Amino acid sequence: MQTETSKVDSIDVVAISGRLDPAAAIELKKVFTPLLSAGASKLVVDMAAVEYIGSAGLRELFFAAKSLERAGGKLVCCSLQPEVQRIFDIAGFSIPYQVFATRDEAVKGL
Amino acid sequence: MGVPPLIYRLKNDFQELSRLMDAVEQYSLIQRLDSRTTYALKLAVEEILTNTILYGCESDRAHEIEVRVTVEDDELILEITDDARPFNPLRIPAPAMAMAGGVESESMETPASLGLFLVREVMDDLEYRPQPHGNMLVMRKRLGRSPSMSRS
Numbered sequence: 001m002q003t004e005t006s007k008v009d010s011i012d013v014v015a016i017s018g019r020l021d022p023a024a025a026i027e028l029k030k031v032f033t034p035l036l037s038a039g040a041s042k043l044v045v046d047m048a049a050v051e052y053i054g055s056a057g058l059r060e061l062f063f064a065a066k067s068l069e070r071a072g073g074k075l076v077c078c079s080l081q082p083e084v085q086r087i088f089d090i091a092g093f094s095i096p097y098q099v100f101a102t103r104d105e106a107v108k109g110l
Numbered sequence: 111m112g113v114p115p116l117i118y119r120l121k122n123d124f125q126e127l128s129r130l131m132d133a134v135e136q137y138s139l140i141q142r143l144d145s146r147t148t149y150a151l152k153l154a155v156e157e158i159l160t161n162t163i164l165y166g167c168e169s170d171r172a173h174e175i176e177v178r179v180t181v182e183d184d185e186l187i188l189e190i191t192d193d194a195r196p197f198n199p200l201r202i203p204a205p206a207m208a209m210a211g212g213v214e215s216e217s218m219e220t221p222a223s224l225g226l227f228l229v230r231e232v233m234d235d236l237e238y239r240p241q242p243h244g245n246m247l248v249m250r251k252r253l254g255r256s257p258s259m260s261r262s
């Protein structure tokens with residue numbers, strides 16, 4: 001897994017690529033933690049290049065979303081590949097975290 | 111001639127799990143599994159083995175785990191056998207689902223629960239077979255393709 005962090009106005013964007021397996025989930029936590037402690041409040045997770053996510057990856061997204069919510073912010077995901085979208089649907093993630101088709105829509109939706 | 115089964119033996123070590131995932135990916139390509147079936151297979155292998163390594167194995171000794179994947183009669187069959195402490199994953203309750211359709215936070219605190227829930231959802235059938243010195247889990251997924259396509 002690789003990540004790329006950028007900023008659009010006041011919105012932080014984390015683009016993830018590759019497999020979000022248990023080892024990658026630990027790395028993802030290390031990407032989220034400094035953003036959250038630096039006071040990020042709006043976060044877009046761009047998953048266009050994520051081909052796989054398991055429960056460990058879902059859990060890290062969940063905890064980051066909860067942490068932002070407590071601070072009055074919000075996390076949204078965008079550009080899910082069909083099989084990743086299916087896992088989001090099965091886990092019931094699509095509704096609480098809002099999933100947008102594109103990064104532009106996600107930025108506008110925040 | 112059919113494709114021989116994938117038989118992979120590993121210790122309770124996450125680095126070995128990563129190599130196993132490459133072998134599973136390769137097997138999926140050889141068997142020409144579609145993207146949904148390949149995803150289900152990878153998810154089941156990874157979630158079940160993660161649970162076994164983290165919770166089933168005492169960390170002070172090496173354990174043997176065997177993964178067997180085969181395609182028979184239009185069905186994908188995944189068998190995972192270990193010598194870990196007795197554990198029936200089918201007895202783990204499904205995570206509580208919130209009103210909005212999301213997984214509730216307390217379910218996320220118990221890692222085994224969400225992973226096993228996902229495996230149950232993506233596979234068609236799970237069967238636990240207790241072994242004299244460990245566990246065996248047999249998971250099946252129907253492929254829904256014609257028999258002529260599963261040969262070659």
